[in-house]
Amino acid sequence: MEGVNELAYRPLTAVVLAAGEGTRMRSATPKVLHRLCGRPMILHVLDRLVELPLARIVIVVGHGAESVTKTVQEQLATEIPVEFVEQRFQRGTGDAASVGLTGSSFDLDGEDDVLVLTGDTPLLRADTLAALATEHRLADAAATVLTAELDDPTGYGRIVRDGRGNVDRIVEQPDANDAELGITEVNSSIYCFRRGLLAPALRRLDPENAQGEYYLTDVIGVLRATGHVVVGAHADDATETLGVNDRAQLAAAEAVLRRRINRYWMREGVAMTDPETTYVDASVDLEPEVRLLPGTILAGRTAVGARSVIGPHTRLVDTIVGEDTIIEQTVARETEIGDRVTIGPWVSLRPGTRIAAGAHVGTFVETKNADIGEGAKVPHLAYVGDAEIGPGANVGAGTITANYDGRTKHRTKIGRDARIGSNTVLVAPVEVGDGAYTGAGAVVSEDVPPGALAKGVPARIEEGWVDAHRGTDEDDEPR
Ligand code: UD1
Numbered sequence: 384m385e386g387v388n389e390l391a392y393r394p395l396t397a398v399v400l401a402a403g404e405g406t407r408m409r410s411a412t413p414k415v416l417h418r419l420c421g422r423p424m425i426l427h428v429l430d431r432l433v434e435l436p437l438a439r440i441v442i443v444v445g446h447g448a449e450s451v452t453k454t455v456q457e458q459l460a461t462e463i464p465v466e467f468v469e470q471r472f473q474r475g476t477g478d479a480a481s482v483g484l485t486g487s488s489f490d491l492d493g494e495d496d497v498l499v500l501t502g503d504t505p506l507l508r509a510d511t512l513a514a515l516a517t518e519h520r521l522a523d524a525a526a527t528v529l530t531a532e533l534d535d536p537t538g539y540g541r542i543v544r545d546g547r548g549n550v551d552r553i554v555e556q557p558d559a560n561d562a563e564l565g566i567t568e569v570n571s572s573i574y575c576f577r578r579g580l581l582a583p584a585l586r587r588l589d590p591e592n593a594q595g596e597y598y599l600t601d602v603i604g605v606l607r608a609t610g611h612v613v614v615g616a617h618a619d620d621a622t623e624t625l626g627v628n629d630r631a632q633l634a635a636a637e638a639v640l641r642r643r644i645n646r647y648w649m650r651e652g653v654a655m656t657d658p659e660t661t662y663v664d665a666s667v668d669l670e671p672e673v674r675l676l677p678g679t680i681l682a683g684r685t686a687v688g689a690r691s692v693i694g695p696h697t698r699l700v701d702t703i704v705g706e707d708t709i710i711e712q713t714v715a716r717e718t719e720i721g722d723r724v725t726i727g728p729w730v731s732l733r734p735g736t737r738i739a740a741g742a743h744v745g746t747f748v749e750t751k752n753a754d755i756g757e758g759a760k761v762p763h764l765a766y767v768g769d770a771e772i773g774p775g776a777n778v779g780a781g782t783i784t785a786n787y788d789g790r791t792k793h794r795t796k797i798g799r800d801a802r803i804g805s806n807t808v809l810v811a812p813v814e815v816g817d818g819a820y821t822g823a824g825a826v827v828s829e830d831v832p833p834g835a836l837a838k839g840v841p842a843r844i845e846e847g848w849v850d851a852h853r854g855t856d857e858d859d860e861p862r
């Protein structure tokens with residue numbers, strides 16, 4: 384395969400078709416914004432495109448134009464100029480390509496090649512696109528179409544070749560006859576065109592077909608009929624050309640991407656007990672010797688430091704984890720976790736939680752907007768919200784920070800090395816000083832000075848109460 388840099392000798396521009404509604408998704412979200420491994424579909428296409436030495440990228444938007452444009456502008460990192468043009472009415476891929484060529488950045492007399500692709504093929508690789516453009520140029524073709532052999536070609540346009548094996552035309556599924564339906568070589572919707580030849584060919588399209596649309600695919604037949612060279616280039620890996628039109632295809636494409644991501648991280652030294660049940664978003668960052676146990680989901684801007692062990696059955700969203708940390712059976716969002724921390728099982732860490740090095744958060748604990756100091760322990764059954772727990776402090780089982788008075792939230796502060804007795808209710812705003820203690824069951828609504836003990840509600844003993852109140856044996860039956 385020719386290298387990517389081979390392409391630099393003639394300007395190459397890309398037109399990405401992304402104006403369609405995606406009716407088959409049955410969704411209010413524009414199709415190209417549906418996510419795979421946390422990243423919108425069109426971004427997967429664009430991420431690969433920007434690896435090529437392109438002069439510019441034109442994106443044809445229409446359905447949900449505003450949100451598609453905004454998403455790309457916010458999430459695409461590239462130096463390549465990107466332009467958006469609007470296709471007002473979705474009259475087919477041929478019409479969309481024509482609209483794409485009206486992009487103001489096109490130099491009208493320029494002799495360049497145009498890569499035309501759709502926003503719904505998220506599994507593409509940059510090397511495949513580079514090879515397509517190279518093959519196009521070597522053959523000095525008017526058009527080169529990337530094709531794939533599929534066991535089940537249902538739904539795709541079929542590549543019709545002539546007696547000499549040259550691509551003659553493309554026929555869409557609804558327009559195909561029985562013989563054509565039997566063709567297993569399909570159109571990937573990824574093409575390279577000589578722009579000077581594409582524009583006039585597009586003007587010759589008509590919507591006389593089963594769907595009443597201007598088909599970009601018809602350009603192939605038009606170019607052939609006018610004596611131009613059209614090349615059909617086989618994709619080495621047919622999965623790369625998978626088009627996503629419905630939710631089943633979305634799930635299938637996501638599964639392929641997920642496997643790619645997992646293979647990448649395993650090569651980087653990440654251990655996965657069961658890659659099939661390990662879900663790592665495209666935006667996640669992992670250090671070598673991280674271990675991911677079954678049922679682990681790492682989403683958004685999550686990062687995990689070296690040798691940390693995550694899972695089983697743990698979901699981390701936008702969460703930063705330090706080194707040598709162990710997290711099991713936990714859900715965490717927008718949380719920062721330091722080195723050598725142990726968390727779980729069955730913990731819910733909500734946004735704004737920060738857990739410093741060496742701390743422990745144990746079974747059935749919920750935290751929110753909480754700073755847990757170095758070496759502090761919240762081992763069991765607690766709610767810690769809008770709170771700061773000092774280094775070395777120990778929070779007993781059943782402790783609650785009562786942070787909400789029915790109207791506003793208030794903060795609780797627990798000092799360094801403080802000991803909070805089991806079942807303490809800390810009625811915020813309240814502060815427990817450094818080294819202070821609270822007794823079991825205390826309801827603390829006043830600040831506790833450093834070194835003090837806050838005792839509350841001791842049970843009153845009533846000697847002989849049971850005998851005095853015992854009724855007949857019948858009343859004693861268990862209820
Ligand atoms: C298209 C091809 C088919 C190919 C398949 C590969 C045509 C006529 N058919 O079919 O041969 O096998 O892709 O995945 O080209 N779009 C617009 N404006 C429109 C219509 C569509 O921008 O007016 C965009 C869509 O947003 C989408 C892309 O073009 O990203 C392709 O449209 P889609 O409806 O998915 O075409 P397919 O039926 O998949």
Ligand code: MG
Nearest residue numbers: 503626627628
């Ligand atoms: Mg499609």
